[in-house]
Amino acid sequence: MSGPVVFALRLLLTVSLYAFLVWAFITLWRDIKLQSALLSGRKIPPISLSFTDDSQTPQVRRFIQAEVTIGRDPACECPIEDDSISGRHTRLSYHHNQWWLEDLDSTNGTLINEEKLATPTVVVSGDEFRCGKTLFTITLPGDTLMALAKKSSARGKND
Amino acid sequence: MHTHPITYPRFQIQARLLTLAAVFLFLYTLILTLAPAARARSWAVEYRWSQWIGFGVWGFVFILAHIFTRRYIPEADPYLLPLAALLSGWGILTIYRLVPSFGLRQTLWLFVSGLIFLVGLRLSPELRFLRRYKYVWLTGGLLLTALTLIFGTDPGGGYEKAWLGCCGVYLQPSEPLKLLLIIYLAAYLADRLPLSLRPLPLLAPTAVVMGVALLLLAIQHDLGTAFIFIFLYTIILFVASGKKRILLISLVALIAAGYAGYFLFDVVRLRVDAWLNPWLDPSGRSFQIVQSLMAVANGGTSGRGPGLGSPSLVPVAISDFVFIAIAEEMGLVGTLGLLALIGFFVARGLRTAMRAPDSFRRILAAGLTAYIGAQSILIIGGNIRLLPLTGVTLPFVSYGGSSLLTSFLALLILLFISSQPEDEPAPLPAPRPYLFLAGLIGLGLFALAITNGWWAIWRGPDLLLRTDNARRSIADRYVKRGSLLDRNGAPINFSDGKTGVYSRVYQYPNLAPITGYTNPTYGQSGLEASLDPWLRGLQGNPASSIWWDHLVYGQPPPGLDIRLSIDLGLQQQADALLGNHTGAIVLLNSESGEILAMASHPTFDPNHLDEQAAALLQDPQSPLLDRAAQELYPPGTGMQSWLQGIGLSAQPSINNAARLFTDLGFYTTPELRLPVALALTSAQPLRLSPLQVALAAAALSHDGIRPAPRLVMAVNTPAQGWVVLPSLSNAVQVLPVDTAISATQSRMVTNQPFWQWSGLAGQGKKTVTWSLVGTLPNWQGTPLAAVVLLEESNPQGAAYISQELIRVSMHP
Numbered sequence: 001m002s003g004p005v006v007f008a009l010r011l012l013l014t015v016s017l018y019a020f021l022v023w024a025f026i027t028l029w030r031d032i033k034l035q036s037a038l039l040s041g042r043k044i045p046p047i048s049l050s051f052t053d054d055s056q057t058p059q060v061r062r063f064i065q066a067e068v069t070i071g072r073d074p075a076c077e078c079p080i081e082d083d084s085i086s087g088r089h090t091r092l093s094y095h096h097n098q099w100w101l102e103d104l105d106s107t108n109g110t111l112i113n114e115e116k117l118a119t120p121t122v123v124v125s126g127d128e129f130r131c132g133k134t135l136f137t138i139t140l141p142g143d144t145l146m147a148l149a150k151k152s153s154a155r156g157k158n159d
Numbered sequence: 160m161h162t163h164p165i166t167y168p169r170f171q172i173q174a175r176l177l178t179l180a181a182v183f184l185f186l187y188t189l190i191l192t193l194a195p196a197a198r199a200r201s202w203a204v205e206y207r208w209s210q211w212i213g214f215g216v217w218g219f220v221f222i223l224a225h226i227f228t229r230r231y232i233p234e235a236d237p238y239l240l241p242l243a244a245l246l247s248g249w250g251i252l253t254i255y256r257l258v259p260s261f262g263l264r265q266t267l268w269l270f271v272s273g274l275i276f277l278v279g280l281r282l283s284p285e286l287r288f289l290r291r292y293k294y295v296w297l298t299g300g301l302l303l304t305a306l307t308l309i310f311g312t313d314p315g316g317g318y319e320k321a322w323l324g325c326c327g328v329y330l331q332p333s334e335p336l337k338l339l340l341i342i343y344l345a346a347y348l349a350d351r352l353p354l355s356l357r358p359l360p361l362l363a364p365t366a367v368v369m370g371v372a373l374l375l376l377a378i379q380h381d382l383g384t385a386f387i388f389i390f391l392y393t394i395i396l397f398v399a400s401g402k403k404r405i406l407l408i409s410l411v412a413l414i415a416a417g418y419a420g421y422f423l424f425d426v427v428r429l430r431v432d433a434w435l436n437p438w439l440d441p442s443g444r445s446f447q448i449v450q451s452l453m454a455v456a457n458g459g460t461s462g463r464g465p466g467l468g469s470p471s472l473v474p475v476a477i478s479d480f481v482f483i484a485i486a487e488e489m490g491l492v493g494t495l496g497l498l499a500l501i502g503f504f505v506a507r508g509l510r511t512a513m514r515a516p517d518s519f520r521r522i523l524a525a526g527l528t529a530y531i532g533a534q535s536i537l538i539i540g541g542n543i544r545l546l547p548l549t550g551v552t553l554p555f556v557s558y559g560g561s562s563l564l565t566s567f568l569a570l571l572i573l574l575f576i577s578s579q580p581e582d583e584p585a586p587l588p589a590p591r592p593y594l595f596l597a598g599l600i601g602l603g604l605f606a607l608a609i610t611n612g613w614w615a616i617w618r619g620p621d622l623l624l625r626t627d628n629a630r631r632s633i634a635d636r637y638v639k640r641g642s643l644l645d646r647n648g649a650p651i652n653f654s655d656g657k658t659g660v661y662s663r664v665y666q667y668p669n670l671a672p673i674t675g676y677t678n679p680t681y682g683q684s685g686l687e688a689s690l691d692p693w694l695r696g697l698q699g700n701p702a703s704s705i706w707w708d709h710l711v712y713g714q715p716p717p718g719l720d721i722r723l724s725i726d727l728g729l730q731q732q733a734d735a736l737l738g739n740h741t742g743a744i745v746l747l748n749s750e751s752g753e754i755l756a757m758a759s760h761p762t763f764d765p766n767h768l769d770e771q772a773a774a775l776l777q778d779p780q781s782p783l784l785d786r787a788a789q790e791l792y793p794p795g796t797g798m799q800s801w802l803q804g805i806g807l808s809a810q811p812s813i814n815n816a817a818r819l820f821t822d823l824g825f826y827t828t829p830e831l832r833l834p835v836a837l838a839l840t841s842a843q844p845l846r847l848s849p850l851q852v853a854l855a856a857a858a859l860s861h862d863g864i865r866p867a868p869r870l871v872m873a874v875n876t877p878a879q880g881w882v883v884l885p886s887l888s889n890a891v892q893v894l895p896v897d898t899a900i901s902a903t904q905s906r907m908v909t910n911q912p913f914w915q916w917s918g919l920a921g922q923g924k925k926t927v928t929w930s931l932v933g934t935l936p937n938w939q940g941t942p943l944a945a946v947v948l949l950e951e952s953n954p955q956g957a958a959y960i961s962q963e964l965i966r967v968s969m970h971p
Contacts, residue, residue, distance in 0.1 A: 002196035003711040003818045010464045016183040017496045023179060026236060027172050
């Protein structure tokens, strides 16, 4: 009988080894899913632009994509009806964990905090920039990771 | 329902994994205790208890480690500690299984390493002191190495003087040196980021690494550690700079170092040769590697079970070959798990590196991970002949205090680096080196898994049949080998004793040249060799019971008894008649072909083979040789006249002679499950074994029909009882009946019912005497024929022996 008893224990031994591995993988898989959920949200902190349009009504637009072009061209993400603005005037883009503002060789140029924008510049919440006659104010979420993490866990609870 | 991932708090993951590791190790310890019972197939055995100390200390150390990590570094990676715990516990128990006294020492080392780990947890997790005092670490490491070069010893008494120490405590400084070098390189390179590959800033570290590597190679002949140093330097430089050309340069450097080592140092050459051609010298230079491959083969898929294999057959199984011990006892299933654990550790280490808060800690974590991964691959690859064998340890698992302590310090640093998740990871300008490192180690582990499977499953059955596989003779001690019986059931060779101490008894030693021996040192011969599958129980038992016994006990089922056609009474007569003459006798039933007696003198006593083997092998009389079946003699003039009597003309044409010789079976190797000499072809000068001549003689006594020889009659199977083993050839009518009758009558011995021929053959000292004898066709009893061959010129003696033999055989 000793052989079969030990053999049964050996089967349990193998099961426990793989239980360790499988359980480690399961927790890891869940962690990866959580991380991907966090990171996919975190990737682009949504940028909000406040400005006054040509009919003098204040507007706020929120963008979740990584690139926002401002110009007269209706194909722009943020088309503006303003004759002093070029077709594709200026661009906001998110990379290296920052939002960057870049002038696209516009006729009248872009001013950032009332200074001429020569090179791509990092922008933060509260910065103002002017294209032609229109003044834009940038609003970004605060600590994006923390805010998102909170939002994400809150969403989980609400469900 | 929205499926949002449920995640566990870190410490809960760590606690759960540690619990599973504890369950695994508890079962391992328990099986190790019970293993002697399973091996002996009985509960009344002496159990193993000592490994419970190892399990207890392991539990103590890792419960504290869990509590302390939760308190001091609560945000640390929750996988690294359980992985290290499982690996080191598995290592300790494997070492206990191999050499209990070393298991105790390793337990002490685990205790010491654990204490250092626990004290180290109180350090600042930012590790600034590591970076600040980089030159202190470097100098310390180099100093230790330098001391080794001067005062180095080898506690094992070997040639690798790589240890420092006294009073029974030894440290191998090249282990901590790896760690210190990684710290130094990480600190040095992190201070110079972004790294340009100009030669000047890299001069110092390159000189240090190459110098140390070359010194180790030149003085300690430690190819493995030298390789690890160059590899780690490459990886750290690559990680820090992201430049691919470093890999190329390093590859060239490694090949150059390998070449230099091969041509300059015997140890390196020996190991590379043993790697390339292990089968050429399996008992010498490649003994280790061949033995370890057989151990892997014996492990197979499921393994023999803890304590149930024979991993101690592999030299230095506790340190260099610990993976092999695991492969034999846990099988492919276990080693794949082990490789997965290592892969998991590497994956978590690299993740820690990528998420590190600054580049110093990032490079450090990558270096430590590369160290654990590369060293594991190097030694496992060496064990299973994927790479040349190098004497490095398997981190966490192998025996060795320095190795275990170094592994624990690497673990501590990795845990510290991983414990800063609140900090934003430093920017990663070049992620490619990390992917490359992950891919390289992943590929390495995958190659190990495939190679392991190749030896364990594909090549396994062949390897286990090798005669230098000592597991067969170990199994003979535990499982009763079948007996060889004479035709009346009297034992000739049998196994005596009880499980664990069976030994072979040769009841009738004079038959030894024919029945042979089975010996753990000298292997097998004669019928013991040719009937081994039955005697060992691997043939004749149901396949299911062979499979089950191998799976559960790692042994074959009990062996099967075999009945021979030998009549021990007649055999005694034949041996007495042959006496001190050098020669052979074959006596057979000329109708059935059953061999009743077969003698070869001088003979030997296999009961005393261990003391006498060397003398027997050198004896000019070759007593081990079966002269009746394994030696060929010239037929000579006596045979000529005999052949003339049966129809060969005095001046035969070549065709006539060839036809007659073919008919008489002179060009046919007798088949009777006994090792025999191969018959010559008609193109060669005629030479015959006594067995061949006896079969031809039998045709005369049985109406010209040459019988098929039989020596092995029946095997006693568990399912069907005695099963007759049919003869392997057929009886053939080789002479017309009247030719046979007239030939025998012309040579009838006066007033006796038998015929006889005697004659000489050969010349000078090589002269032999043949005497053929047989019953007359009208004999009413059993028709018999016999051949006597003497390696001397003695026709009267031969005739006397043959006549006496046939007389006693006819009237028993």
